[in-house]
Amino acid sequence: MGSINSLIRAGIKSLKPYSSARDEFEGESAVFLDANENPFFGPLNRYPDPRQRQLKKVISELKSIPVENIFTGNGSDEAIDLLIRAFCEPGVDNIVSPDPSYGMYEVSSAINTVDFRKVRLNNDFSLNTKAIRKVADKNTKIIFLCSPNNPTGNSFGRSEVLSILDWFEGLLVIDEAYLDFSEKPGYSLDVLAKQNLVVLQTLSKAWGKAGIRLGMAFACKEIIEVLNKIKSPYNINALTIEEAVRTLHDHQEKERRVQEIIRIRHQVREKLSEMPSIKTIYPSDANFLLVKVDNALEMYNYLANRNIIVRNRSGATGCENCLRITIGSKIEMEMLTDAIGNYEKEHKL
Numbered sequence: 001m002g003s004i005n006s007l008i009r010a011g012i013k014s015l016k017p018y019s020s021a022r023d024e025f026e027g028e029s030a031v032f033l034d035a036n037e038n039p040f041f042g043p044l045n046r047y048p049d050p051r052q053r054q055l056k057k058v059i060s061e062l063k064s065i066p067v068e069n070i071f072t073g074n075g076s077d078e079a080i081d082l083l084i085r086a087f088c089e090p091g092v093d094n095i096v097s098p099d100p101s102y103g104m105y106e107v108s109s110a111i112n113t114v115d116f117r118k119v120r121l122n123n124d125f126s127l128n129t130k131a132i133r134k135v136a137d138k139n140t141k142i143i144f145l146c147s148p149n150n151p152t153g154n155s156f157g158r159s160e161v162l163s164i165l166d167w168f169e170g171l172l173v174i175d176e177a178y179l180d181f182s183e184k185p186g187y188s189l190d191v192l193a194k195q196n197l198v199v200l201q202t203l204s205k206a207w208g209k210a211g212i213r214l215g216m217a218f219a220c221k222e223i224i225e226v227l228n229k230i231k232s233p234y235n236i237n238a239l240t241i242e243e244a245v246r247t248l249h250d251h252q253e254k255e256r257r258v259q260e261i262i263r264i265r266h267q268v269r270e271k272l273s274e275m276p277s278i279k280t281i282y283p284s285d286a287n288f289l290l291v292k293v294d295n296a297l298e299m300y301n302y303l304a305n306r307n308i309i310v311r312n313r314s315g316a317t318g319c320e321n322c323l324r325i326t327i328g329s330k331i332e333m334e335m336l337t338d339a340i341g342n343y344e345k346e347h348k349l
Contacts, residue, residue: 004222017229048238055241058248071227076200076215081108086226087141088114096136097144100316105144125152127160141170148178151313151324153284155184173198180206180258182285188218195220206258212240265327271337276349288326296321302343
């Protein structure tokens with residue numbers, strides 16, 4: 001393919017980004033008189049590091065990816081939005097993604113006035129690469145893939161995913177929010193060899209830090225430079241940076257919790273498989289199960305009335321009468337299965 005520079009919107013290429021003195025300065029021992037900050041109430045009186053140097057150093061060591069290939073954002077959603085803004089010309093370009101998948105790809109496309117084209121997954125929720133190639137055209141700038149996929153829970157085949165790079169001239173963005181719950185390898189190291197590949201990860205799922213809103217994008221240096229060019233000057237706040245650094249140093253605890261969630265997932269799957277109201281339990285590489293029932297709305301309301309909230313995904317393509325159940329603690333999952341058991345008794349199932 002051509003250079004990444006050829007894919008960038010003309011207005012973004014010529015854009016002169018906002019820059020502060022803090023962008024160039026490295027270090028902590030200084031008299032800061034550059035940003036009109038309050039000299040009192042430290043340490044949060046100071047703006048956070050706009051380049052998140054300490055955080056990216058920790059991520060680099062953990063992921064074996066150079067700092068220059070790392071972008072950190074306010075959740076993965078920020079990276080999704082910035083990629084669309086940087087590479088898709090409103091009203092001209094388009095984005096392609098499987099259906100069903102994570103809803104923010106379509107929402108962000110609509111916000112940026114970019115045509116969003118859905119390609120239905122196969123009946124077993126596997127990737128239909130032939131259909132993707134048919135739908136994509138010369139104005140397709142981004143293909144989004146979520147693997148493991150939300151809401152279906154399955155991972156796409158590695159050879160199928162990478163085969164897209166053999167013919168696609170735009171950006172292939174792989175969202176790995178649920179990767180840690182899968183035994184299959186991810187794609188983050190592939191960005192070092194494939195310049196039009198972008199991989200998204202997050203601290204919201206396996207790391208248990210949804211509340212701090214920290215997402216990561218891994219890509220070639222040129223793509224990362226564009227994202228840094230158009231992001232808000234201080235997009236990651238100081239408290240998030242501090243907590244993220246602390247969290248990433250405790251990766252052993254994260255691994256322990258991930259294995260616990262996987263064990264509970266297997267146990268819940270076995271329990272649900274014995275229940276008459278559960279018709280199908282789809283394979284999952286994520287921290288949730290997609291299950292088909294007789295009447296999803298009725299069961300959803302029954303559970304909600306007992307303060308158990310699941311997600312009714314019946315409106316998603318191919319997911320008629322399906323509920324998406326997040327894997328909670330052992331006690332929470334016992335409450336769920338007990339409630340479904342009572343639902344079955346009341347409905348004489």
